[in-house]
Amino acid sequence: MYPLYMEESIRKVEASRGKRLKETLSRLTGEEKTPLLKKHHPDFIGESMRELLVGSNKGDRTPKEMADLLEGNSRINPDKIDLGKVDYDVDVLVIGCGGAGASAALLAQENGAKVLLVTKLRLGDANTVGAQAGIQAADRPNDSPIIHYLDTMGGGRFTNIPELVEALVKDAPSAIKWLETLGVNWDKEPDGSLHELSGGGASRRRLHSARDYTGLEEMRVLRDEIKCRQIDYIEFAPAVELILDDQGRVAGAILVDMEANELSLVRAKAVVMATGGMGRLHIQGFPTTNHYGATADGLVLAYRAGAEMIFIDTMQYHPTGVAYPTQILGQLVTEKVRTLGAQLANVDGEQFIMPLEPRDVVASAIIRECQESKKGIETPTGEVGVWLDSPMIDIIRGEGTIAGELPAMVRQFARFNIDIVKEPMLVYPTLHYQNGGIKIDTNGATTVPGLLAAGEVGGGVHGRNRLIGNSTLDLFVFGRRAGKAAAEYAKKVKPGSLTLDHVRQWQAELKKAGLADSRPISPLLLPNYARQPHDYLPDYTKPTLTVGQVKIA
Amino acid sequence: MVEKIKAKQVEEQVKMINIYIMGKHYQVPEGLTILTAMEYCGYRLIRGCGCRAGFCGACATVFNFKDDPQLRYDLACQKTVEPDMYLVQIPFFPAAKALYNLEEIEPDVEQILALYPDLVTCFGCNNCTKTCPQELEVMWFMSDALRGDIGEVATKSFDCVMCGLCAARCPQGLVPYNVALLCRRLYGRYLAPVSKHLEDRIAEIEAGKFDAELEKLEKMEKSKLQKLYDERDIEPAY
Ligand SMILES: Cc1cc2nc3c(=O)[nH]c(=O)nc-3n(C[C@H](O)[C@H](O)[C@H](O)COP(=O)(O)OP(=O)(O)OC[C@H]3O[C@@H](n4cnc5c(N)ncnc54)[C@H](O)[C@@H]3O)c2cc1C
Ligand code: FES
Numbered sequence: 001m002y003p004l005y006m007e008e009s010i011r012k013v014e015a016s017r018g019k020r021l022k023e024t025l026s027r028l029t030g031e032e033k034t035p036l037l038k039k040h041h042p043d044f045i046g047e048s049m050r051e052l053l054v055g056s057n058k059g060d061r062t063p064k065e066m067a068d069l070l071e072g073n074s075r076i077n078p079d080k081i082d083l084g085k086v087d088y089d090v091d092v093l094v095i096g097c098g099g100a101g102a103s104a105a106l107l108a109q110e111n112g113a114k115v116l117l118v119t120k121l122r123l124g125d126a127n128t129v130g131a132q133a134g135i136q137a138a139d140r141p142n143d144s145p146i147i148h149y150l151d152t153m154g155g156g157r158f159t160n161i162p163e164l165v166e167a168l169v170k171d172a173p174s175a176i177k178w179l180e181t182l183g184v185n186w187d188k189e190p191d192g193s194l195h196e197l198s199g200g201g202a203s204r205r206r207l208h209s210a211r212d213y214t215g216l217e218e219m220r221v222l223r224d225e226i227k228c229r230q231i232d233y234i235e236f237a238p239a240v241e242l243i244l245d246d247q248g249r250v251a252g253a254i255l256v257d258m259e260a261n262e263l264s265l266v267r268a269k270a271v272v273m274a275t276g277g278m279g280r281l282h283i284q285g286f287p288t289t290n291h292y293g294a295t296a297d298g299l300v301l302a303y304r305a306g307a308e309m310i311f312i313d314t315m316q317y318h319p320t321g322v323a324y325p326t327q328i329l330g331q332l333v334t335e336k337v338r339t340l341g342a343q344l345a346n347v348d349g350e351q352f353i354m355p356l357e358p359r360d361v362v363a364s365a366i367i368r369e370c371q372e373s374k375k376g377i378e379t380p381t382g383e384v385g386v387w388l389d390s391p392m393i394d395i396i397r398g399e400g401t402i403a404g405e406l407p408a409m410v411r412q413f414a415r416f417n418i419d420i421v422k423e424p425m426l427v428y429p430t431l432h433y434q435n436g437g438i439k440i441d442t443n444g445a446t447t448v449p450g451l452l453a454a455g456e457v458g459g460g461v462h463g464r465n466r467l468i469g470n471s472t473l474d475l476f477v478f479g480r481r482a483g484k485a486a487a488e489y490a491k492k493v494k495p496g497s498l499t500l501d502h503v504r505q506w507q508a509e510l511k512k513a514g515l516a517d518s519r520p521i522s523p524l525l526l527p528n529y530a531r532q533p534h535d536y537l538p539d540y541t542k543p544t545l546t547v548g549q550v551k552i553a
Numbered sequence: 554m555v556e557k558i559k560a561k562q563v564e565e566q567v568k569m570i571n572i573y574i575m576g577k578h579y580q581v582p583e584g585l586t587i588l589t590a591m592e593y594c595g596y597r598l599i600r601g602c603g604c605r606a607g608f609c610g611a612c613a614t615v616f617n618f619k620d621d622p623q624l625r626y627d628l629a630c631q632k633t634v635e636p637d638m639y640l641v642q643i644p645f646f647p648a649a650k651a652l653y654n655l656e657e658i659e660p661d662v663e664q665i666l667a668l669y670p671d672l673v674t675c676f677g678c679n680n681c682t683k684t685c686p687q688e689l690e691v692m693w694f695m696s697d698a699l700r701g702d703i704g705e706v707a708t709k710s711f712d713c714v715m716c717g718l719c720a721a722r723c724p725q726g727l728v729p730y731n732v733a734l735l736c737r738r739l740y741g742r743y744l745a746p747v748s749k750h751l752e753d754r755i756a757e758i759e760a761g762k763f764d765a766e767l768e769k770l771e772k773m774e775k776s777k778l779q780k781l782y783d784e785r786d787i788e789p790a791y
Contacts, residue, residue: 027787030779125603125611139754142788145763149770154782162771170763173754183655183738185707185745192746198790205788213712216608220715221741224734228652236599258599291604327586327633331606341791356790396791407712411687412607415631529589530597 001417002324006426009377012349013387013424020343021395025354033361040364040372042429043314048284053513054506055303056447062312065281069296070303070312071515072522074507075240076254076263078500083243086252086267086498090116090232091490092483093253093268095239096298098126099215099475100455100482101274102222104444105231107483108272113490115231116266118255120238120275120293120525124223127276127291127456128475131215132334132408133199134207135476136469137172140196143204145169152470155201155358156435156463159311164461167442168470168477175476176208184221185210197339199468201358207469212334212408215472237264238297238525241503242271242305242451245496250305250450252498258525267498269490272444272482273298273453277434280527283315286431287330297523298457302438304506308447310459311436316466319344319362321430323385325416330430333409335359335468337388337425340405341396345387345424346375352386360465363429370428377426385426394421433471435462444482450493454482570636573619587629587640588612601642607631610716613686616640626684626718648720648728651735660743662701669732672699674725681719681729687712691719691729698732703744706736 002010028036038044049061054071062070092108094101097119105117119125138148148169153160176194180186187195187209196205210217226233237255243265245251252267275298279290288294303309320333338344338355344362346352346369353365366386370376376384390409393402402421403410413420437459444452455475462470510516569580572590579594588602603611612629619637634640651668658664666672672695681691690709697705710733720728757763770778 030783121603122609122611125609129609130604130606137751139748139751141750141753145758146766146770147785149767150778150782150785153770153778158775158778166767166771170758170767173751173758177751177755180741180745183741185711185737185741186748188745188748190746192748193750194748198788203785203787205790211711213608216714217711217737220713220734221738224650224738225655227650228654230652289606291606291609292598292602326584327589328606328631339790408607411712412631415633526597526599528597529592530595531593533595 002423003380006377009347009387010423012347013345013389016345016349017389017392020345020351021392023351025351027354027357028361036364036368037360040367041360042284042286042317045284049313053515054509056306057303057309057312060309060312063283063315065283066278066296066312068520069281069300069522069524071510071519072300073510073516073519074304074503075521075523076503078503081254081263081500083265083498083500085265087264088116088266090114090266090268092270092272092486093118093266094272094274095253096120096126096273096275097123097233098274098276098455099128099218099222099472100479101272102219102226103476103479104272104274104454104483104486105226106222106229107480108487109229109231111484111487113487116268117226117231117233118237118239118266119233119235120297122235123226123233124219125291125293126219127294128215128472129219130289130291130332131472132212132332133336133339134197134209134214134469135176135472136199136202136206136467137176137208137473138169138204138206139173139176139194140204140206143206145172147204148172148206151202152467153463155467156465158463160463161460163442164440167481168461168473171477172473175473175480178480179218179221179476182221182225184217187211197336198356199339200335200356200362201467202469207339209336212336212406218472238523239301240523241500242301243267243498243500244305244502246499247496248449249493249496250448251495267495269493269495270450270452270486272486273302273438273451273457274455274479275457277456279431283431286317286429287321288431289318289321289330289332290431292526295524295527296434297525298453299437300523302446302448302451302453305451305502306448307451308439309437310439311464312459314435314464315431316359316433316435317363317429318432319359319366319429320388320427322425323383323428324379324426325418326379326381326383327416328412329383332430332432333388333425333427334406336406337390337393337409340393340401342388342390342392345389347377348375358465358467366427366429379426383428385428387424388427389424390420391422391424433466435464435466440478442481443485444478445485450489452482452486454478570634572634572637573639575641576639581634585634587614587616587627587632587634590634591640601629605630608714610714613643613716613718614640615643627686628716643721646717646721648717648731649726650728650731655738655742658739660703660739665698665701665732665735668735671725671727672732675699675727676725678724680722680724684718684722686716686718687714689713694733695727695729698736703736703740706733707740710737
C-alpha cells in the first residue's frame with residue numbers, strides 16, 4: 001500500500017498511460033549519451049575515487065571503498081603459519097560457489113582433476129541465485145553472434161577486450177544447451193523454441209529466462225550436480241590469502257572457518273578465483289542488490305598475489321532498485337519488467353528516457369530526473385524514486401503476463417500490499433555489479449601463473465558497462481573455460497615449495513607507503529550490519545579484541 | 554518477565570516495537586525485516602543470511618507471538634517484524650538427497666520411487682504446504698511426483714527457494730524440495746521439447762560460419778564500429 005500522497009502521483013501515471021502506450025522515445029545517440037553520463041553517472045563523481053598507491057595497478061583510480069580494501073592489511077601473519085601442515089592437497093581449488101565457481105568445478109572434474117570447491121556461505125549463496133531477468137545467447141534465426149558482438153561492444157562503450165567478447169558470443173548457445181542438458185528448465189514455446197525477450201542495449205530478443213527465477217534455477221541445478229558427482233566442497237570457509245610457490249606461481253590458499261576461526265591450508269596446482277562482486281561495499285553509500293558475501297574478496301587476494309586488474313573504476317548501478325517499501329530498499333526490480341513493456345515515468349506521469357537503453361544511460365537519466373529536474377517522488381523515509389509502470393505489461397501483452405513472467409516480483413511486493421499488476425513500482429538506481437575485475441584471457445588465465453578467474457570477479461569481457469544477461473552468460477562461458485584450462489594446467493605443472501613471502505612483501509610495501517596503519521584488514525568477508533553498542537571497553541582490552549569479521553590467531 | 558523501560562526514542566517519529574529473540578526482550582524501530590531487526594539488536598549473522606532478497610532460502614525462520622503459540626514460517630529477509638513477535642534462528646536440518654547421474658536415469662515414476670522410496674509414506678498431513686514461505690502447493694506436487702507427473706511437479710514447484718522448511722516439518726522425514734529438484738531436472742533434460750533453432754545455431758558456430766565476420770569486427774577501428782552500432786536495426790521488444 002502506498003501512502004496517500006504517492007497515490008496522487010500514481011493517478012497521474014494512470015492518466016498518462018494511454019498517451020504513453022503510443023509514445024516511443026527514440027534512443028539517444030553517442031553524442032547525447034556522453035554528457036548525460038558525465039554529469040549524472042556515479043562513476044563520474046571525481047571525489048568518490050582515488051588512486052591506488054601500491055600494487056600492480058598503482059596509479060589507477062578506483063572507488064575509495066574498494067581502494068581501502070585493495071590496499072588492506074593481511075588477516076594472517078605469515079610467520080605464524082606452518083606451510084608444512086597441508087590440510088587438503090588437490091589439483092584444482094575453486095574459490096567461491098556461484099555460477100562461475102560451480103561451472104569451473106564441474107569442468108575441472110570432467111577433465112580429470114581432483115577438485116576442491118570452497119565457499120564463504122552455503123553452496124550457491126551468491127549473486128547468481130538472485131539473477132532474475134535471464135541470460136543472453138544469439139540463437140534465434142534473425143539474430144547472430146555478430147549482432148550480439150556489436151551490442152556487447154557498444155554497451156561497453158567499445159572498451160571491451162575483443163577476443164573475450166568473441167568467446168562470449170560464440171560459446172553462448174552451447175552454454176544454454178549445456179545448462180539444459182544438466183536439467184535447467186528454460187522458458188519455451190510449446191514447439192520447443194526458446195521464449196526470448198529483448199533487454200537494455202540488445203538489438204534482438206535474446207534473453208533466455210526461467211520465469212524471473214533464472215539464476216535460482218541455474219544455481220539449484222549446478223549445486224545438485226556438484227553433490228551428485230560428489231565433488232568435495234567446504235562451506236563457510238572463505239579464502240583469506242593465496243599461497244604461492246617458490247617460482248611465483250599460485251599454489252593454494254589459506255581458508256578460515258568463519259565460526260571456529262580455525263585456519264586450514266589447501267595446496268593446489270591451480271586455483272580458480274570465482275568470488276563474484278562487491279555490492280556490499282556500498283560504494284558512495286548506495287544500497288545494493290548483491291548477496292551478503294559480495295565484498296570483493298577475490299580482487300583483494302589476487303591483487304596481493306600480484307594480479308593485474310582492469311576497469312576497476314567502473315561500477316554498474318542498476319537503474320531500478322526498490323525505492324519503496326523501505327524494507328526491501330535497493331533490492332532488484334528486474335530489468336525484465338522493462339523488457340516486457342513497462343516504461344519509466346516521473347512524478348507527473350511523463351516519460352523521460354527510452355526504457356531499454358543500456359543500464360548506465362537509464363540509471364543516469366533517473367538520477368537526473370530526481371536530482372536535477374526534481375521530478376522524483378519522495379518516500380516517507382526521505383528516499384526518492386521514479387515510477388516503473390508495471391501495469392502496462394498486462395495491457396500490452398495480455399492479462400496474466402505479469403503473474404506468469406514475474407512471480408518473484410509479484411510475491412515480493414504483495415508482502416507489502418502492493419499489487420504490481422495494478423500499481424506501478426517506485427525505483428531508483430542501486431549498486432549492482434562490478435564491470436571490471438581481475439584481467440583475464442579467453443581461458444580465464446590471469447597475469448599470475450596458476451591463478452585463473454571467472455565470473456564477476458574477472459574483468460575485460462564487458463568493458464566499462466555490462467549488458468543485461470551478459471553476466472550470467474559470462475559465468476557459464478568463462479567458468480567452464482577456466483575449469484577446463486585449470487585441469488589441463490594442473491596436469492603439466494610441477495609444484496615448487498610453498499611460500500607466503502608475497503604477504504610479507506606486501507606488508508612491507510604498505511609500511512613503506514605509510515599505509516599500514518591507516519588501512520583496514522582485508523578481505524572484508526562480510527559487511528558489518530550489527531548495530532554497534534556504544535564503546536564501553538577499557539583500552540587495555542583492545543589490542544586483543546578482533547578487528548573485522550573473524551578473529552585470526 | 555521484566556520489560557525494559559521504553560527506550561528513549563532518538564527520532565520522535567520512529568515507533569519502537571517489542572520483539573523477543575530466543576525469549577529475550579528487545580525494542581526495534583517498526584518497519585524492519587526479521588533479519589535487519591536481529592542486526593539492529595546487535596547480532597552479526599554468519600548463518601541464516603544469503604541473498605537478503607528472497608531468492609536463496611538461507612534465512613528460513615520460525616516465529617510466533619507472545620500470546621499466540623502457533624508457529625509461523627517465513628523468510629527472515631522478507632518478513633517485516635510485528636509487535637510481540639518471538640523470533641528464533643532455526644537449526645540446521647540435514648536432509649536426504651539421492652545421488653544420481655542424470656544421463657543414466659529415466660524420467661518416470663519408477664525412477665523417482667527408486668531414488669526417493671519414502672515418498673509412498675506421505676499421509677497427506679499438508680504440513681509442508683502450510684510451512685512454505687513461497688506459498689507453493691507442496692503436498693500436491695508430492696502427490697504428482699508419486700503419480701509420476703513430472704511436468705506438474707516442475708510447474709508447481711518452480712518457485713522453490715529450497716529453504717528446507719517443508720522437510721523440517723514433515724513428520725515422515727520426506728524432503729519435498731529435493732524430490733522437486735529431481736523432477737525439474739528430469740523435465741528439463743528429457744521432457745521439455747527441444748529447441749531446433751538452438752541446435753542449428755550451435756552447428757553453424759561449430760562450422761565456423763561467423764568467424765570471418767567476427768574477425769573483421771574485432772580488427773575494426775572504434776569509429777567504424779561505433780557507426781555500425783549506431784545504425785544497427787533494432788527488433789521491436791514485442
Ligand atoms: C539480484 C541480482 C540480479 C541479477 N540479474 C542478472 C540477470 O538477470 N542476468 C545477468 O546476466 N546477470 C544478472 N546479475 C549479475 C549476475 O547474476 C552476477 O554477476 C553473477 O551471477 C556473478 O556470478 P559469480 O559466480 O561470478 O559470483 P557469485 O554468484 O556472486 O558467487 C561468488 C561466490 O563466491 C563466494 N565468495 C566470496 N568471497 C569468498 C571468499 N573469500 N572465499 C570463498 N568464497 C567466497 C560467495 O559467497 C559466492 O558464493 C544479477 C545480479 C544480482 C545481484
Ligand atoms: S537471505 Fe536469501 S532468501 Fe532470505
